[in-house]
Amino acid sequence: MGRHRRSRVDIEEEVRSHLEHEADALVVEGMTRSEARAEARARFGDVSQAFPPDAWTRRSWVGGVGRLIAELARDAGLALRTLRREPGFTVVAILTLVLGIGLNCALFSFLYSLTMRGLPLPDADRLVTIHQTFAGMPLGHFGSASMKVGDGSRYVNGTSDMVSYPEYLAYRDRARSLSGLAGFASVGATMAGEAALRVSALVVTCSYFQVLRAPVLLGRGLEPGDCGAAGQVPVVVLGYGLWQSRFGGDGGIVGRTIRLDRTRFTVVGVAGRDFTGTGLEEPDLWVPVTMEPALAPDRLRNPDLSWLALVGRLRPGATPEGTATELTGIGRSRDTSYPGRRTTVLVDHATLASGPILAAQVRSSRIGAFSLAGLILLIACLNVASLMLARMPARQRAVRIRRALGAARHQVVGQLLVESLLLAFVGGGMGLALSIWLPGVFARILVPGGLPVDAAPDLRIVGYALGVSLIAALLFGLMPSLETSRIDLASALRSDTPGGGPGPRTYRLRKAVVAAQLAGSLLLLVLAGLFARSFVLEQRADLGFRIDHIYGFRPDLGDEGYSAEQAAAFLDTWKTRVAALPGVQGAALTSALPLDGQSAAVFVRDPNAAAPDFKEGQVFFVYVSPGYFATMGIPILRGAGLPASRPASGEPQPAVIGETMAHRYWPNQEALGQVFAAPNGEPRRVVGIARDAFHGGWQREGWAFFWSAIPPRAFAGTLVVRVAAHADATPEVLAAARQLDSNVLVSVTSLHDVLEERLRPARVAALLYAALGLLALLLAAVGVYGAAAYGVSQRSHEFGVRVALGASRREIRSLVLRQGLLTVGIGVAAGLLAAGVAAQLVRGQLYGIAPLDPPVFLGIAGALVGVAVAAMLKPARRACSLDPAETLRGD
Amino acid sequence: MSTQDEREALPQGTLDLLILRTLELGREHGQGIARAIQESSEGVLLVEHGSLYPALQRLERRGWVAAEWGISANNRRARFYILTVKGRRQLEAETGRWQRVTDAVSRVLGVDPAGG
Structure with a gap:
């Protein structure tokens, strides 16, 4: 031997x-x-x-x-064999994980592709975006509060901004650390053809294609020679998308001409298929910046207008920091002609959403988004952990045998963890696949046309998915594995229950998991309930104006070269003709459709005051023609509507103000007849007070608003038309416009569609939370059922004794329910607390209900308790039907 | 007894003991031992048959069992294991010491300890 x-x-x-x-x-x-x-x-x-x-x-x-x-x-x-033997458990666990991990990965890859991933261009890591900020600028003109809608004149202190054309030239010519610098700005244009088409044109400096090394499919990109004297070289590079959709991918397009607004441009090239510009908005075509006067108000010569965004290419060895220092020096040398101004230039690696403003927006939304995704992952992990604990009694028998046959505890834990890892990686892999598809969905939810986000997984995204899967595996796997393997051979084998069983510790743990599950699903369901109720209320809300049968028609008069006077004349004639059409109940002009953008400004009571009182906040306004109130169904409460005739020159423009504005500016006196103005702006006289109308839709209390008469030399470019129910006057309205000018392109929207668009995020949020909440609820119900059933089987001996000693069935049932309800109660209480905090965080997105809306909180808590009790009934009934003789014989 | 034996005594010994006891009744091949353990535990012990072999190899290395190729009742070649004198002595000596564990395992396996 x-x-x-x-x-x-x-x-x-x-x-x-x-x-x-x-x-x-x-x-x-x-x-x-x-x-x-x-x-x-x-x-x-x-x-x-x-x-x-x-x-x-x-x-x-x-x-x-x-x-x-x-x-x-x-x-x-x-x-693998174990998981295959339990397909139900495996499928539910994996689906839960796919959801939890997939959502996290999708969110990560979405934000990553916006703010971290370089542009899909050669040597993209050397591309930078450049913004300049000013400090010490005197308070300028407060014409517009929105930086994007503003006319670009500089009124903002300390906010990062774009540059003027002369500034671009200075930076381009003097920066040593950049091998190239390009500027660009987006303008809308009308492309003539059988059907005129609105296109988004990018006016770019002629270094643009070289700096970006943008791919060109046909012909050439723009070249420095294209930027000659202003208006001299009308050439255009078409985007791949426009070339396909409008010209059918015609290979002979180069050399042909197209008309944009009033100017004919020669096509010199078609951009590569994957080239969609450098920002979130995908341009249809590119024209030289020197052609800008043909498509937009001439901004080239104005040194104080911020309108060009900059993208530069670093020289080898240059860093963004060094470049920022150099460019700041160049900017400071220009400050000498602006007393008190201090320029600082910011340089960031170029991404789809680089630059301080966008980055800050993304940052602020990131926290909320990741907390939600983290919460969902946590709930998913809890659900899987609970499923794993539910099959623990079955697993533990196998584990005991393994231990008895000589496996050390760490080997058993390892084996169970490998099972968790396997689940997590399968879930994570499928989640990763989901995350290739989901970011596009996010992008479409955020922006109607979608965003050019590139969600193709790269190392970082795969790494993130791997990390999340690992964390998930530890989260849901470690605790059940440790518990399952927690067998002290001697005592476990001596256990009273035949075949042994997990001890009270495990049972407590399981109840804690169930309580946490309930809390999580309550939180999600409350959020879903709040959003759903808010959505319903918002949909039914009385915004103070009519929505049904109202259409907005907006002609592109500015693009067609109309002056303000010509546009006003066109619109007046058109309005009069449309009002006379059959089926039209009212027609009026406005500078903006409700829910679709409006101007805001700071106003003062005293037109002679030099500085506005910021405490009074912004006031929003639109220009409207006198018939607007009748068309939109806005009642005038006091005074009159706007007069049909213009005021004598030198007189303030008439305005109708809303109740909120009246209360804010003239709290204890009659507002009618008062005069107010923006600093350095035209004065206006209050001629009427109307019921508040929420033109902003989602904005509510404290929202001051007025309707101003259209001042001379200005026009209100949207025609609102109310038609009789079941009437469609759209063709006639468009025909009326064509009779006046056959080149004018009119866009049509119904107020219903505008409202739908506005409500879409709320609806998506409500649906998302509801779906996740219901899934969580389903799993929580399974958890409650499992815990209760397990509790009953654990105590069957005790119940047997009780029955033998004369306890009634009802007493047994209430014993089971009472114990389960304690767990449910703890979970619901914790969930209510968490939901209360979360509701405060989303209060800004709620309409018409308090964050702690009692019907939602109580209704959902009640429903959850109901579901939990229903899940406990079967185990309770089983406890009642236990045969004492049988359970006692088990000894 | 070596220190290594001390170290391995309790957990691994459980399976070892089951094998030794099975062989006490006579010579048997691996599959037969697996079936015997499974049947005597009324199907509760659903351990993989393959896990039997490291234990058999360990016992053989220690000289507690010996093995030889032979022909089974099915008229197939099989490697038969028999209890050696050393193994039988080991079984007796260790029975007392392992009694507590065997009792416990018997409970798990549903075998009446008194009948063992």
Whole structure:
């Protein structure tokens, strides 16, 4: 009996013999030969365990790793078999994880592609965006509060901004650390053709294509020679999308001309398919910046207008920081002609959403988005953990046997963790796939046309998915694994229950998980309820104006070269003709449709005051023609509507103000007849007070608003038309415009569509929360059921004794329910608390209800308790029907 | 007894003991031992048959069992294990010490400890 080593062949022979004998036995038991062979194989398990590890694997470090890998592989194989045997558990667990991990990865890859991923251009890591900020500027003109809608004149202190054309030239010519600098601005234009088309044109400096190294499919990109004297070289590079949709991908397009607004441009090239510019908005075509006067108000010569965005390419060795210092120096040298001004230039790596303003917006939304995604991941993990704990009694028998057969606890934990990891990685892999598709969906939810986000996974995204999966595996796997393996051989084997069972500790843990699950699903459901109720209220809300049967028609008169006077004349005639059409109940002009943007300004009571009183806040306004109130159904409460005739020159413009504005500016006196103005602006006289109308839709209290008469030399460019129910006057309204000028392109929207667009984020949010909440609720119900059923089986002996001692069925049932309800109560209380905090965080997005809306909170808490009780009924009934004789015999 | 034996005594010994006891009744091949353990535990012990072999190899290395190739009742080649004198002595000596564990395992396996 020496220590002779048996040969591999000998052991193989033995294993084969074993399998044949087992198969023989199985055939005797009724299987077919092939079934028996497969079953024998399955019963044997991993064949490699029959072979002793080789000498070299036992000693060396390499061997240690090899053995570890072998062990892992064996654990993974065992885990796979276990998971395959329980398809229900596996499918639910994986789906839950796909959702939890997928959502997180999608969010990450969405934000990553916006703010971290370089542009899809050659050597993109050397591309930078450049913004300048000013400090010490005197307070200028407060014409517009919105930086994007503003006319670009500089009124903002300390806010990062774009640059003027002369500033661009200064930076371009003097910066040593940049190998190239390009400026660009987006303008709308009308492209003539059988059907005129609105296009988004990017006016760019002629270095643009070289700096970006943008791919060109046909012809050429713009070249420095294209930027000659203003208006001299009308050339255009078409975007791939426009070339396909409008010109059918015509290969002979180069050299042809197209008309944009009033000017004919020669097509010199078509951009590459994947080139969509450098920002979130995808341009349809590119024209030289020197052609800007043909498409937009001439801004080239104004040194104080911020309108060009900058993108530069760093020279080798240059850093964004060094470049910022150099450019700041160049900017400061220009400050000498602006007393008190101090320029600072900011340089960031170019991404789809780089630059301080966008980055800050993304940053602020990131926290909320990731807390939500983290919460969902946590709930998903809790759900899986609860599922794993639910099958613990079954697993523990196997674990006890493994332990009895010599497995150390860490081996058992390892094996169970490998199972968790397997689940997490399958879930994570599928989640990653989901995350390729979801960011596009996010983008479409945020912006109607979608965003050019590139969600193709790269190393960082895959790394993130891997990390999240690992964390998830630890979150949901570690605790159940430790619990399952928590077997003290002696005491577990001595347990009173036949076959032993997890102790009270585990039971408590399981109840805690169930309570946390309930709290999580309550939180999501409350958020869903709040958003849904807010959505319903918002949809039904009386905004103070009519919505049904109201259409807005907006002609592109500015693009067609109309002066303000010409536009006003066109619109007046058109309005009069439209008002006379059959089926039209009212027509009026406004500078902006409700819900679709309006001007805001700071106003003062005293037109002679030099500085506004900021405490009074902004006032929003639109220009309207006198018929507007009748058309929109806005009642005038006091005074009159706007007069049909213009005031004598020198007189203030008439205005109708809303109740809120009247209360704010003239709280204790009659507002009618008062005069107010923006600083340095035209004065206006209050001629009427109207019921508040919420033109902003989602804005509510404290929202001051007025309707101003259209001042001379200005026009209100949208025609609002109210038509009779079931009438469609659109063709006639458009025909009336064509009669006046056949080149004018009119865009049409119904107020219904505008409202829908506004409400879409709320609806999506409500749906999303509801779906997640219901899923969480379903899993929580399973958890409650499992915990209750398990509790009953644990205490069946006790119940038997109680019944034997004369306890009634009702007493037993209430005993079971009472215990379960304690868990449910703790979960619901915690959930209500968390939901209360979360509701405060989203209060800005709610309409018409307080964040702590009692119907939502109480209704959902009640429903949750109801579901939980329903889930406990069956186990409770089982507890009642226990046969005392049977349970006691189990001893 | 070596220190290594001490270290391995309790957990691994459980399976070892089951094997030794099975072989006490006579010579048996691996599949037969697996079936015997499974049947005597009324199907509760659903351990993989393959996990039996490291234990058999350990017992053989210690000289507690011996093995030889032979022909089974099914008229197939099989490697038969028998209890050696050393193994039988080991079984007796260790029975007392492992009694507590065997009792416990018997409970798990649903075997009446008194009947063992």
